[in-house]
Amino acid sequence: MCSLIHTPLVLLDFDGTLAHLNVDWDVLKKHLARYSETHGFQWEHTQGLDANLRKLRESHGEKLFRACCTMIARAEVDGFTPDRVNHTLLELLCRRGQRPVGIVSSNTHAALKHILHHPVWGGLSPVIIGKEDVEQGKPHPEGLLKACEIWKIPCNEAVYVGNTQVDCLAAQAAGIPFRYVQTLESYAVSADS
Numbered sequence: 001m002c003s004l005i006h007t008p009l010v011l012l013d014f015d016g017t018l019a020h021l022n023v024d025w026d027v028l029k030k031h032l033a034r035y036s037e038t039h040g041f042q043w044e045h046t047q048g049l050d051a052n053l054r055k056l057r058e059s060h061g062e063k064l065f066r067a068c069c070t071m072i073a074r075a076e077v078d079g080f081t082p083d084r085v086n087h088t089l090l091e092l093l094c095r096r097g098q099r100p101v102g103i104v105s106s107n108t109h110a111a112l113k114h115i116l117h118h119p120v121w122g123g124l125s126p127v128i129i130g131k132e133d134v135e136q137g138k139p140h141p142e143g144l145l146k147a148c149e150i151w152k153i154p155c156n157e158a159v160y161v162g163n164t165q166v167d168c169l170a171a172q173a174a175g176i177p178f179r180y181v182q183t184l185e186s187y188a189v190s191a192d193s
Helices: 024-037 048-060 061-076 087-094 109-115 143-149 163-174
Strands: 009-012 101-104 127-129 160-161 178-180
Touching: 009 087, 009 143, 024 048, 024 061, 024 127, 048 061, 061 109, 101 143, 109 127, 127 143, 143 163, 160 163, 163 178
Parallel strands: 009 101, 009 160, 101 127, 160 178
Antiparallel strands: none
């Protein structure tokens, strides 16, 4: 297993990986459906949140998409508490020094920017690629490819850490080695992994 401390670029998912947000996604989706339907978009209740938002963005434009993202960001910020941060992973990231770290997430950029200003992160300042920053969400590799391009680091020299099969599929599509966060949590931080 390659070293997360010495890998040229570490990219991470956020919710479920670096922290756990307490968001009632079902309730939020119902609010978003009502809101978007009042603006002429027919929400597909059998589709996921991101699938609906992508269709909404294509058919009704950036303004309505951004309004929905603002609603999501509020819920994500409200759902953050510092006691639900993955401190094992955070300590590994802090040991990287000046080596680049990025978050490529289905969470909103706006929420992550706000959340990452909390003192619990100890000055960690990753580049963020969130929901608003890509045309295609995971498992499409767009966000991961964009992150590698920012630092001009080849995909095979990066690592993506996530907690779902969708994260794994995105990494595979980008040609980036993938690590499940559960595997990383199973060894001591003192190990140079």
